[in-house]
Amino acid sequence: MGMTIIEKILAKASGRERTQPGDVVVVKVETVVLYDGNFFPAYWREIKHVANPDSVVVAFDHRVPAPDQFCARAHGVGRAFVEKFGIKRFHDVGYDQGIAHVICAERAYALPGTVLICSDSHAGSAGALNCAARGTGGPDVIYALTKGTTWYRVCETIRYELVGKLRHGVTPKDLFLHISGTYGTHADYNVEFGGPALADLSIDERRTLSTMGTELNAEFTVFEADAVLDRYVKARTDRPYETFNPDPDARYAERRVLDLSKIEPLVAKPDRVINNSAAISEVAGQRIDQAFIGSCANGNLYDLAIAAEVVDGRRVAPGVRFLVTPGSQEVYRQALKAGYVEKLTAAGAVVTSATCGACQGGHMGVIGPKEVCITASTRNFKGRMGDPSASVYMASPATVAASALTGKITHPGQFLKMEGAR
Amino acid sequence: MISGKVWMFGDDINTDLMLPTAHMYSPKEIQAQHVFEANRPGWVKLVGKGDFVFGGKNFGTGSSRPAPLAMTTLGIGCVVAETFNPLFFRNCVSFGLQALECPGVTAAFQEGDIAEISLAEAKVRNTRTGQTLPGVAIPEALLSLMAGGGIFPLLESEGLIGPAPAEAAGAAQGG
Numbered sequence: 001m002g003m004t005i006i007e008k009i010l011a012k013a014s015g016r017e018r019t020q021p022g023d024v025v026v027v028k029v030e031t032v033v034l035y036d037g038n039f040f041p042a043y044w045r046e047i048k049h050v051a052n053p054d055s056v057v058v059a060f061d062h063r064v065p066a067p068d069q070f071c072a073r074a075h076g077v078g079r080a081f082v083e084k085f086g087i088k089r090f091h092d093v094g095y096d097q098g099i100a101h102v103i104c105a106e107r108a109y110a111l112p113g114t115v116l117i118c119s120d121s122h123a124g125s126a127g128a129l130n131c132a133a134r135g136t137g138g139p140d141v142i143y144a145l146t147k148g149t150t151w152y153r154v155c156e157t158i159r160y161e162l163v164g165k166l167r168h169g170v171t172p173k174d175l176f177l178h179i180s181g182t183y184g185t186h187a188d189y190n191v192e193f194g195g196p197a198l199a200d201l202s203i204d205e206r207r208t209l210s211t212m213g214t215e216l217n218a219e220f221t222v223f224e225a226d227a228v229l230d231r232y233v234k235a236r237t238d239r240p241y242e243t244f245n246p247d248p249d250a251r252y253a254e255r256r257v258l259d260l261s262k263i264e265p266l267v268a269k270p271d272r273v274i275n276n277s278a279a280i281s282e283v284a285g286q287r288i289d290q291a292f293i294g295s296c297a298n299g300n301l302y303d304l305a306i307a308a309e310v311v312d313g314r315r316v317a318p319g320v321r322f323l324v325t326p327g328s329q330e331v332y333r334q335a336l337k338a339g340y341v342e343k344l345t346a347a348g349a350v351v352t353s354a355t356c357g358a359c360q361g362g363h364m365g366v367i368g369p370k371e372v373c374i375t376a377s378t379r380n381f382k383g384r385m386g387d388p389s390a391s392v393y394m395a396s397p398a399t400v401a402a403s404a405l406t407g408k409i410t411h412p413g414q415f416l417k418m419e420g421a422r
Numbered sequence: 423m424i425s426g427k428v429w430m431f432g433d434d435i436n437t438d439l440m441l442p443t444a445h446m447y448s449p450k451e452i453q454a455q456h457v458f459e460a461n462r463p464g465w466v467k468l469v470g471k472g473d474f475v476f477g478g479k480n481f482g483t484g485s486s487r488p489a490p491l492a493m494t495t496l497g498i499g500c501v502v503a504e505t506f507n508p509l510f511f512r513n514c515v516s517f518g519l520q521a522l523e524c525p526g527v528t529a530a531f532q533e534g535d536i537a538e539i540s541l542a543e544a545k546v547r548n549t550r551t552g553q554t555l556p557g558v559a560i561p562e563a564l565l566s567l568m569a570g571g572g573i574f575p576l577l578e579s580e581g582l583i584g585p586a587p588a589e590a591a592g593a594a595q596g597g
Contacts, residue, residue, distance in 0.1 A: 024561060040447040043488060045574060046584030063447075070447060121486040121509060135486045135509045139516035139573035146582040153508075187480055188508060217483055217507055272434060274480075361443045381438045381484060388442075388460035 002247025004157040006190045006220045009132040009244050013115045023154040029055065029144040030114035035100045036060040036071070038119060039078040043138040050085045051148030057109050058082050059091040059100035062356045067363040098328025098354045101125035101296040105207055106330055108236035112225055112243045117144045122296045122378060124213045127222040128206035130229060130243050134220050155219045156253040157190040159246075162197035164261035169418040171306065172201070172208040173298060173376060173396040175258070177266035180216055181277025187217040189253055192246065194224035197260050203232045204300040211297040215273040215378065265412060267374075268394040271382045280399065280411045288372045290321045291404035292385075293397045294352075295359035295377035299327025301334050303376060303397040307349075308340035310401035310415045316348035317407030323365045325352045349404070361385040367392075374409060376400045423540050424520070425549070426474045426499045429465075430533040431458075433478035437510065440482070440489035453488075454495040471497035474537055478503065478528050482510020490519035500539050502527050502546055502557070515564050518572035522546065524557035541565060 003011065003018060011019045013027035032055050038044060050056065058078060066072035075092075082090045089109065091097050101122055104110040110126035110133065117123070121135035136150065144150045166175065191213050193206070206223050213221025223229075225243030233241065266277045293299070293307050307324060316322045324344055326332040332354060335341050341351050358365030359377035367373050367386035373393070375385065380392040395403075398412035405415065412418070438460075445456045458465050475493065481503035482489065490513045493501065500520040504527060514521035522539060524546050530553055531537065538547040542565070544557035560568070570576065577583045 024563075037447070042448070042450045042453065042491065045578075045586065047582075048584060049582050074447070119486050121484065137486055137509075137513040137516040138488060140512065142583065143516075143573050143577065146577055185480060187505065214509075217480060219508060274434070379438075379484070381436050383442055383460045384438050 001251055002249035004190065004246050004250045004252065005130065005192055005222045005224065005244050006132060006157060007154060009113055009115065010152060010154055012113065013132070019154045021154050021156045024151060025154060026149050026151050027115050029117050029148055029150055030111055031055055031057060031104070031109055031116040032141060032145050033057045033059065033100050033104060033109070033116060033118035033123070034078070034141065035062060035118070035120060036064065036074055036078060037062050038138055038141065039074040039081070044077060045142065047081060047142070047145065049146050051146060053085045053087055055148070056085070056087050056145065057089040057100070057104065058087055059103045060093060060097060061099040061354070062360060063362050064097060064355050065093050065353070095329060098330060099296045099299060099356055101211060102299065102327035102331065105129060105203060106236070106328060108233045111239060112229065112233060112241045114241070117141055117150055121214050122211045124218070124221045125207050125211040125296055127210035127213065127220060128203055129233065130223060130225040132220055132222065135214055155188050155190050157192050158186060159192045159194065159252040159255045161195040161255060161257045162193060162260060163195055163257060164197055164259040165200050166260045166263060167418055169306070169398050169412050169416040170263050170265055171396040171398060172205045174265050175260060175263050176209055176212040177268055177277040178263050180268070180273050181266060181275060183256070184275045185217045189218060191216060191218040191221040194246070198224060198226055199228065202302065203229065204302050207300065208297050211378065217274070265396060265399050267399065267409060268380050270380055270391040270393060273380060273394070280409065283393065283409050284411065286372065286393065286409040288320060288374050288403055288408060290323065290365065290367055290371060290373040291400045292323045292358045292365060292373060292375040292377060293400050294323070294325030294327070294357060296327060297378050298376040298397055299325055299331060299354070301331050304331070304335045304340045304344070305338065306398045307401040308343040310398055310412055311347035311349065311405060312343045314347055314405050314415070316404045320404055320407050321365070322349040322404035323352060323358055324349050325357050325364065326354050328354045358385060374400050374403045423538055424499055425536060425538045426472045427470065428474050428476050428531050428533060428535045428537050429469060430531065431475060431477045431481070434480050434483055435477050436484035437482055437487050437489040438484055441487050441492045446487050450491050450495045453492040457492050457496055466496060469496065469498070472499040473497070474499055474539070475501045476503065476527050476531055477501065479505050480507050481505065482507040486513065488513060488517055490514045490517040494519045502537070502539065504528055515568045516573045518568055518570065520568065522557040524555050526555050530555055541569070
């Protein structure tokens, strides 16, 4: 019997010939990623030993620059840890800063064929690089930091075969909302993406899907390796790596074929991601107070590009706050160079520095009582972005930008040339 | 065997509800005072030490925040659910919150019932009805980690990390 991608990566990392669903494996961790959230007093301990300082990445992202004294103290604890153990891959406020998951892709820290651990729930983002990662807890990361290993249960895998091509103005976020709305929860299953459509999906676009695997309740989410991945990784690192693709006779719990050309823009209604997607026509006209584009899922250059295209030469509706947060300072610089920041700010958007920010309701755009927000980020949970009485709709960056212009939930086709738009 | 009063919660209870973002970086004593405040305001004043939280399907979906730590600090003796979100269950092991998956609990229990739970034998009994439900057995290694208070006490005993900082028990500064 053949193996899926995750079964192969976990087999290699655990020094076994093979793994199969049901196995609990202890694996070697190639990359340990810490973010500012790890350094708060309720979670952090004095570290007396680090198994391999060169395996460590520290990236400040959730609350940067420090919005209050409590966060500033935690950042100080993080900097002291970096100093004590001589951590080289440190991404503090400034040129190199960004959301940890974005940084791990940009720098190819998420090395194909290896295991990466990070206690943020969206760590599965690294799956776009054929790297095994999933959300864990803070103590798991400290265990891996001090001992160099962690444990995983091997689960069955659901395979998505992607064919066709997304139409202009339809983004991987819409594809995700199609999956979450059609198939619901993927709890206790890994998710594997492959198929001919991958040739047209950039690593950033794949990362939107791998990041959102968390919101399907999936275990590991991982993409097949291909030439697009090889080009991306080799442009960023000289480190050797081995990619893994599934065997032809790999065993899947289910195989599902998705035709990307048939995907339409969708919106998740408030409070829940799973089984909660609607056609835009169903919620169109809903008034909004805030529109947000950002996060590890949607703070990519391509997200900013489509938003800039939608708002180009137009103005944000009066009474609407439109916030755009690049996923990293590198994305920010690229967006500046490409003219996206100019188009967005000319339209009235506020473009912030890179942070998890409004996605997590931590700072830089927290919403108030009974307000309505439409977001291209990771979650629409009750209270996620601010007051629990607020409503959060989740959609693609194109739909969010279109809604910012009209002040109500709006199909992006109104502002974009979309072939065959309904 | 532990026994305690049961509080019932539904399906898809997420970790933003268990530990609201506004308090997730506060000391754990402050975190504990805000558990479920969006969906059950005032509940933390009603719940007693050693009480049990019973949930439905996919209990603990969402972020990796240390919701189990807030719950152990509040004094919750055990969480039982139809199914756990795997990341939440992992955090229960890591933070030492007793947790058992047990299909059928939603139908078999009402709020206020007294439950008797054995994690080692993976079973839950309703003292009102006398019904005993089999739970999902937890591998021995994970059970002992969970029972021993999780990862921090283990690493501390091996000299790899220091004790909890005094600041963790100090006053809140927001977050």
